[in-house]
Amino acid sequence: MNQRLDHHTLEKYENIWFGIATVMALFLFVTVLASFFSGTYPSLTGEGGHHITGVKNGRLNPKNFAATPFATPGLRQNADGTYEAFVVAKAFQFEPAVLKVPVGKPITIHVTSADVLHGYFIEGTNINTTAIPGQVSSFTTTFRRPGTLNVICNEYCGTGHHNMINGVKVEVQEP
Amino acid sequence: MTTSPILSPHAARETPVISDAAYLASLKKVTQYYIVTAFLALFIGVLIGPLQALNYGGINVYDMPIIKGLLKSYYQGLSLHGVLNALVFTQFFISGFLLYLPARDLGMRINMKFAWFTYILMTVGLLTAAVPLLMNDATLLYTFYPPMEGSPVFYIGAAVMVGSSLLVVGQVVQMWMRWKRANPGRVTPLVAFMSVATWMMWAVASLGLVIEVVFLLIPWSLGWVAGVDPLISKTLFWWTGHAIVYFWVLPAYIAWYAFLPNHAGGRIVSEPLVRLTFVMFLLNSTPVGLHHQYADPNISATWKTMHMFLTFLIAIPSLLTAFSVAASLEDAARARGGRGLFGWMLKLPWGKPTFSAPVLAMVSFILGGAGGIVNASSTFAPVIHNTAWIPGHFHITVGTATTLTFMGISLWLIPHLTGKRMPSVRLASAAVWTWFIGMMVFALGMHWEGLVGVPRRALISATAQSVYRDMPIQIPQMLTAISGVILLVSAVMYFYVLFRMLLSKRVDDGEVSSPIPYSEVISPAGQNLAGASALVRFTEPLLALWGVALLLVLLMYGPVIARLFANAELVPGWRLY
Ligand code: HEM
Ligand SMILES: [Cu+2]
Ligand SMILES: [Cu+2]
Numbered sequence: 121m122n123q124r125l126d127h128h129t130l131e132k133y134e135n136i137w138f139g140i141a142t143v144m145a146l147f148l149f150v151t152v153l154a155s156f157f158s159g160t161y162p163s164l165t166g167e168g169g170h171h172i173t174g175v176k177n178g179r180l181n182p183k184n185f186a187a188t189p190f191a192t193p194g195l196r197q198n199a200d201g202t203y204e205a206f207v208v209a210k211a212f213q214f215e216p217a218v219l220k221v222p223v224g225k226p227i228t229i230h231v232t233s234a235d236v237l238h239g240y241f242i243e244g245t246n247i248n249t250t251a252i253p254g255q256v257s258s259f260t261t262t263f264r265r266p267g268t269l270n271v272i273c274n275e276y277c278g279t280g281h282h283n284m285i286n287g288v289k290v291e292v293q294e295p
Numbered sequence: 296m297t298t299s300p301i302l303s304p305h306a307a308r309e310t311p312v313i314s315d316a317a318y319l320a321s322l323k324k325v326t327q328y329y330i331v332t333a334f335l336a337l338f339i340g341v342l343i344g345p346l347q348a349l350n351y352g353g354i355n356v357y358d359m360p361i362i363k364g365l366l367k368s369y370y371q372g373l374s375l376h377g378v379l380n381a382l383v384f385t386q387f388f389i390s391g392f393l394l395y396l397p398a399r400d401l402g403m404r405i406n407m408k409f410a411w412f413t414y415i416l417m418t419v420g421l422l423t424a425a426v427p428l429l430m431n432d433a434t435l436l437y438t439f440y441p442p443m444e445g446s447p448v449f450y451i452g453a454a455v456m457v458g459s460s461l462l463v464v465g466q467v468v469q470m471w472m473r474w475k476r477a478n479p480g481r482v483t484p485l486v487a488f489m490s491v492a493t494w495m496m497w498a499v500a501s502l503g504l505v506i507e508v509v510f511l512l513i514p515w516s517l518g519w520v521a522g523v524d525p526l527i528s529k530t531l532f533w534w535t536g537h538a539i540v541y542f543w544v545l546p547a548y549i550a551w552y553a554f555l556p557n558h559a560g561g562r563i564v565s566e567p568l569v570r571l572t573f574v575m576f577l578l579n580s581t582p583v584g585l586h587h588q589y590a591d592p593n594i595s596a597t598w599k600t601m602h603m604f605l606t607f608l609i610a611i612p613s614l615l616t617a618f619s620v621a622a623s624l625e626d627a628a629r630a631r632g633g634r635g636l637f638g639w640m641l642k643l644p645w646g647k648p649t650f651s652a653p654v655l656a657m658v659s660f661i662l663g664g665a666g667g668i669v670n671a672s673s674t675f676a677p678v679i680h681n682t683a684w685i686p687g688h689f690h691i692t693v694g695t696a697t698t699l700t701f702m703g704i705s706l707w708l709i710p711h712l713t714g715k716r717m718p719s720v721r722l723a724s725a726a727v728w729t730w731f732i733g734m735m736v737f738a739l740g741m742h743w744e745g746l747v748g749v750p751r752r753a754l755i756s757a758t759a760q761s762v763y764r765d766m767p768i769q770i771p772q773m774l775t776a777i778s779g780v781i782l783l784v785s786a787v788m789y790f791y792v793l794f795r796m797l798l799s800k801r802v803d804d805g806e807v808s809s810p811i812p813y814s815e816v817i818s819p820a821g822q823n824l825a826g827a828s829a830l831v832r833f834t835e836p837l838l839a840l841w842g843v844a845l846l847l848v849l850l851m852y853g854p855v856i857a858r859l860f861a862n863a864e865l866v867p868g869w870r871l872y
Contacts, residue, residue: 125626127818130564134618141614145607148668152603155674163673164592178593179864211871235869236443237525239590239681243748243762246677250590252525253442254864257592270762274681274750276436278443278871279368282753285760 164249165258172230175256182234182253190232195221203227209238209251212280214271219286222293223266231257239274242288250275263290307557308484308813310806311402321407322398323712323805325414329391330705330712332418333384334793337698340379341786343372345779348737351683351744352776353763355756367431369754370872375428377437381693383421385543386456388701390417390463392546392708393490397467399811400487401474405466413466417459424452434872436752438532439512441523444868447516454508457501464494472838482820482827483835485566486553486813492573493545495841499848500542500581503534515868522865526593530859533584534852541580541609543693544660545573547700550653551620554704556814558650559643561627564619566820570834572619575612577837578844579605582851589673590680593862598855599673605851606671613664620657626817648723649812652703655731660696662735663688666742681752684745687738695734699727702789709793710809714801718792726789733781740775744768 156163165178174180174188185191185208193215195205203225208215210233221227231240233251240257241248249257273284313319343366346356350369356362357369366372390413398405426448427433433449471483471491483491507528515523552569556562563569585602588594625639633639644650666688669675679685706717717723747766749755755763803809821827824835834840 124630125564125622125817127565130622130817133622134565134568134615137618138611138615141611144614145610148607148610148672149604152672152674153600156600163596164590177862179862181864182866211869236871237440237529239750241681241748241750248590248677248680249592252592253866254524255526255592270748272748272750272762274753275440276370276443276752278869279370280871281370282755282757283759285758285762 163259172256178256178258179254180232180256182232185234190230195219195227205229207231207240207251208234209240209273209277209284210234211236211238211278212273212284214240214273214284214286217286218268218289219271220289220291221263223263223290226260226262228258228260236277237275238277238284239272241272241274243270243272245269248274263288266290266292305562305816305819307815308400308486310399310811310813313399313402315404318404318407322395322405322410325407325410326391326395327709327712328414329387329394330708331797332421333387333391333701334705334790336379336383336387336421338786338790340376340384341782343376344380344786345783346372347376348775348779348782350754350756351741351749351772352779353756353772354776355754357754357757368434368872369757370436370752371428371431371434373752374434374436378424378428380698381437381543382453383456384701385693385697386460387417387421389493389542389546390414390460392701392704393493393549394463394467396549396811397470397487397490400484400490401470403470403474405470409462409466413459413462416462417456420452420455420457420459422452424449424456426452431872438536440532441512441515441525441528442866442868443872444516444870447513450508450512450516454505454513457504457508461498461501461505464498467491467494468498468838480824482822482824482831483837485563485569485816485820486549488570488834488837489545489549489552489573491837492577493542493549495837496538496545496577496580496844497542499577499841499844500535500538502848503531503584503852504536504539507531507535520865522867524859524863524865526591527856527859527863529591530584530588530594530852530856533587534581534848535584537584537587538581540689540693541576543697545576547653547656547660547697548572548616550700550704551616551657553814554812555620555650555653555657556623556627557812558647558653559624559627560630561623561625562815562817564622564626565818566816567818567828567830567834568615568619570820571830572612572615574834574837574840576609577840578847579609579612581844581848583609584852585855586671586673586676589676594855594859598851601851603671603673607668610664610668613660617657617661623814624654646720646724648717648720648727649703649707651724651731652706652727653700655727656696656699656703659691659699659731659734662738663692663696667692679745681750682745683741683749683751685751687741687743687745690734690741691738695731699730699734702730703727705793707809707812709796710803711805711811713797714803714805714808715796715799716802716808718795718799722788723792726785726792729781729785729788733778733785736774736781737778740771740773740778743771744775747771 231251233253238251269288427446433445583606628639628642631642633642820831
């Protein structure tokens with residue numbers, strides 16, 4: 121029997137479908153919120169919530185790295201034992217070329233750029249941020265396995281963009 | 296078995312008669328100019344695509360002498376590919392298509408001098424921007440993020456091109472308001488309604504880009520100001536940059552809703568529902584752009600999360616569309632004797648390119664939309680942000696959902712406008728199917744490479760280190776390379792059909808042989824507002840809804856941008872290409 125669809129039946133299906141669509145959208149949102157709270161990804165510090173010498177509201181003058189810890193890129197251990205790393209992206213490499221970090225310790229990484237936009241993406245992880253001149257990206261993460269990971273620039277930065285690859289070396293600390 | 300009577304189908308809308316033949320000819324001509332310019336841009340843009348696919352297949356062709364002679368670098372080619380396909384093709388096609396449709400649907404006269412002026416201005420903008428692009432003076436990719444600096448000629452040309460689309464908006468909205476005044480109490484016909492809603496959305500959406508280019512980039516590139524704040528510019532860019540994708544797909548939606556049922560032999564399911572869908576897009580597609588900036592510092596996570604929430608909400612009108620159009624197709628197939636839960640699909644006219652193009656485009660969009668939900672989720676986004684996943688994603692949305700639909704439209708629209716005939720249905724059909732298959736293979740390869748960590752926008756086939764050789768990407772690389780070849784074949788077939796058609800002689804009266812394929816409707820919106828359903832009365836005042844859309848954008852962007860301006864950090868420009 122080939123009865124064609126009519127207005128009445130369709131309206132019923134439409135409403136059901138509309139309900140399903142709405143519930144799905146809300147469900148998606150709730151699941152993402154849940155992952156925020158369970159801390160499954162290294163989220164960026166928003167709107168300059170950190171305190172670094174020479175950096176105001178997350179901004180700094182890229183001509184004036186000398187007044188900031190970006191003058192000496194790399195890892196440092198603060199007086200309270202916490203780790204902070206400073207990375208400068210510039211065409212076409214990251215400084216330091218290899219960032220050495222201890223395994224299993226929370227590290228706050230600050231990234232900025234000396235010229236144009238760059239990407240700071242650590243292969244095989246969900247660490248992925250934009251290095252913007254004049255702005256500092258800060259996030260905290262813990263490397264759980266020793267080894268070397270590639271850091272890939274994934275934001276177009278000029279003719280050498282595809283060669284802008286350096287590394288992070290996760291090391292077991294000597295006691 | 297119910298005994299309810301089968302409702303009589305509501306006949307397809309007839310195009311209102313336009314008795315002034317000279318006017319109609321001129322209207323058709325300007326539309327044709329827009330459409331042909333669009334496809335010329337696509338032709339050049341698409342020819343570069345396979346070279347890029349080979350790159351993602353691990354094969355570097357950019358050192359070959361012929362290609363070296365044409366393109367200074369991979370990145371110049373990619374800038375041309377992105378600008379011509381994503382900005383020029385879409386804008387010209389939509390400006391022609393969505394000027395023509397409401398003018399015909401409402402039967403209104405428009406000022407043809409103004410229409411031609413707009414076309415010429417847009418083309419002048421295009422040609423102006425093209426010069427620096429071709430001279431390698433604007434190798435900025437289509438996002439042109441500062442402080443990478445291009446020639447001011449590029450920014451000026453782009454501003455004129457985008458700005459002139461606002462003149463089309465003005466003309467269409469003004470035409471619609473004249474129609475409203477002449478027809479008090481009437482319900483706006485569906486196709487005109489969808490067109491006006493789309494243009495209104497674009498008017499809200501394009502503001503960000505216009506502000507960025509006119510007030511920040513042009514003065515900076517001319518050296519009037521010392522520096523630029525890259526984050527402010529990027530934020531304004533994505534105000535437009537996300538909504539622009541809806542500007543690309545809404546005209547495809549119009550074809551899926553209004554014309555595809557006709558090509559299939561079915562009926563539009565429900566006009567009130569379609570109108571609701573378009574209002575949801577008008578209100579909701581602009582205040583979501585921060586979802587492109589999850590990886591950017593110094594924008595609060597709270598605002599990013601609000602934009603994420605609104606992004607998820609736009610999945611709803613897309614899901615409604617999937618439902619409605621699928622129901623139209625089922626209706627068509629059952630009318631042709633299709634049976635079974637899925638068996639009815641066999642009864643659809645798969646060999647007819649005006650049908651297969653939009654349907655396959657829609658199938659592609661369902662997959663693209665699913666991937667889009669991953670991109671939109673701020674917890675997943677860092678895994679795939681700026682990886683090859685992203686081009687994998689948007690080639691099955693704009694690169695197929697939109698482009699393939701527009702290709703399908705061209706196959707009836709050009710005969711309609713010119714009275715010429717498609718030279719070969721089989722070749723056109725083969726072009727459509729190979730495009731779809733090619734893009735599916737491409738998307739599989741690129742999504743896969745992206746998941747492994749291959750970045751986008753990179754000449755990975757020539758990287759000095761061994762990083763990509765060490766990644767487990769041999770299979771997806773092979774898929775990507777093969778897809779490039781399939782797509783090249785597809786493009787050659789399509790453009791052969793298109794150019795043969797355009798260059799052939801006029802044989803028919805397009806009004807008769809290839810009319811605008813309006814479809815019948817199961818649940819129409821009705822003629823008069825007084826007797827219409829609540830949904831129809833709620834969606835009719837588009838101008839007021841447009842005001843709400845503007846307000847929503849100001850609410851969702853105002854505080855973010857104000858804070859960025861308060862902390863602006865101007866940096867100098869660079870030219871590293
Ligand atoms: C023959 C068909 C096509 C092929 C083989 C192709 C291939 C590619 C590839 C491999 C990329 C990635 C390049 C990279 O990230 O380095 C790309 C980028 C892109 N494609 Fe296509 N493409 C095709 C058609 C299209 C169409 C029809 C559109 C839109 C209408 C389009 C729009 C874009 C855009 C916007 C980009 C991004 C440019 C950028 O990142 O700046 N492509 N294409
Ligand atoms: Cu870089
Ligand atoms: Cu780069």
